[in-house]
Amino acid sequence: MTTRTIERTSKKLWFAAIKPPMYSVAIMPIWVGSAVAFAETHQFNASIFFTFLISAILILAWENFSNDVFDSETGADVNKKNSLVNMTGNKSLIFWISNLCLAAGLLGISTIAARQQDFTVIGLILLCCGIGYIYQGPPFRLSYKGLGEILCFFAFGPLAFAATYYSQTKAWSNTSLAASIVVGIATSLILFCSHFNQVKDDAAIGKRSPVVRLGTKRSAQLLPWICGSLYALTTLFVILKVFPVWTLLIFLSLPVARKLCKFIGSQHDQPQKLTFCRLIAVELHFWSGLLLGLGFMLTQLV
Numbered sequence: 001m002t003t004r005t006i007e008r009t010s011k012k013l014w015f016a017a018i019k020p021p022m023y024s025v026a027i028m029p030i031w032v033g034s035a036v037a038f039a040e041t042h043q044f045n046a047s048i049f050f051t052f053l054i055s056a057i058l059i060l061a062w063e064n065f066s067n068d069v070f071d072s073e074t075g076a077d078v079n080k081k082n083s084l085v086n087m088t089g090n091k092s093l094i095f096w097i098s099n100l101c102l103a104a105g106l107l108g109i110s111t112i113a114a115r116q117q118d119f120t121v122i123g124l125i126l127l128c129c130g131i132g133y134i135y136q137g138p139p140f141r142l143s144y145k146g147l148g149e150i151l152c153f154f155a156f157g158p159l160a161f162a163a164t165y166y167s168q169t170k171a172w173s174n175t176s177l178a179a180s181i182v183v184g185i186a187t188s189l190i191l192f193c194s195h196f197n198q199v200k201d202d203a204a205i206g207k208r209s210p211v212v213r214l215g216t217k218r219s220a221q222l223l224p225w226i227c228g229s230l231y232a233l234t235t236l237f238v239i240l241k242v243f244p245v246w247t248l249l250i251f252l253s254l255p256v257a258r259k260l261c262k263f264i265g266s267q268h269d270q271p272q273k274l275t276f277c278r279l280i281a282v283e284l285h286f287w288s289g290l291l292l293g294l295g296f297m298l299t300q301l302v
């Protein structure tokens with residue numbers, strides 16, 4: 001191997017370890033939640049929005065860095081080249097960087113609570129962090145029992161949306177709750193898809209992810225239903241007048257949903273080919289969230 005090839009491979013490995021595209025899962029609840037708040041109240045506090053955004057990214061960095069730390073203790077990541085612990089060989093460094101990210105993220109959220117003189121937002125985010133911990137940390141490790149997708153739904157759906165909406169308005173909203181269901185499902189879908197290429201390693205260490213439990217064929221058959229639910233729920237909420245008609249813009253993300261179902265459906269039994277299927281799921285989450293939020297913004301702007 002030439003020095004350039006080594007450099008390129010190492011860059012790719014760091015990119016896969018830090019996973020920049022994945023951070024859209026922290027951004028979307030804040031974007032859509034704030035868009036719902038703007039559509040309903042015409043209020044938008046940019047400084048709260050950006051403080052929340054940066055804090056959420058830092059909290060997700062904690063979740064991901066500590067995931068590599070905890071997985072290094074169970075053997076889940078023995079074959080994972082892009083684990084930060086495997087790459088640096090320094091578990092305690094990654095552990096302390098993750099804790100630093102958590103502390104900085106929570107500090108940011110605390111400044112929002114202090115400005116509002118109200119502990120609701122920090123309370124909700126602490127609940128999200130608790131969910132993040134029981135997902136992967138000892139003695140719980142609920143992801144090993146196949147409960148990750150449900151936890152993920154609540155953290156990135158109802159809880160993150162309630163915190164975002166409350167940070168902008170100091171109130172609650174049924175529309176925000178409905179939007180959180182759509183975004184929560186899209187987020188859990190990413191986690192579900194990320195289990196296809198790990199199915200053998202997961203089964204070997206007794207990690208009962210939904211794909212291990214159901215098998216890759218039945219899991220792939222479920223995908224069109226999960227993707228379809230994003231569009232069916234949005235249409236239902238528009239018919240019930242919970243969502244404005246502009247939110248039907250979400251249908252523009254349908255080709256990405258189709259690409260995801262086709263890609264996994266045709267090679268569900270070849271896990272080595274599915275390493276990047278989570279990126280298509282991230283793409284679907286990104287476009288569906290962006291368009292849904294835009295739909296809410298347009299009701300005020302047009």
Ligand SMILES: C/C(=C\COP(=O)(O)OP(=O)(O)O)CCC[C@H](C)CCC[C@H](C)CCCC(C)C
Pocket residue numbers: 025026029055056059060063064067068071077125128129131132135143148151152155156160191194198
């Ligand atoms: C770390 C997560 C998935 C990776 O899991 P896995 O071990 O299967 O994958 P690897 O192969 O990469 O090892 C995501 C877990 C999500 C968790 C259920 C909920 C996290 C909540 C966040 C802390 C909340 C951030 C919300 C924000 C909007 C404030």
Ligand SMILES: O=C(O)C1=CC(=O)c2ccccc2C1=O
Pocket residue numbers: 019022025060063064152187188190191194278
């Ligand atoms: O590494 C991963 O596979 C994931 C990381 C992550 O932060 C996340 C967040 C929300 C849903 C899924 C995922 C992942 O799959």
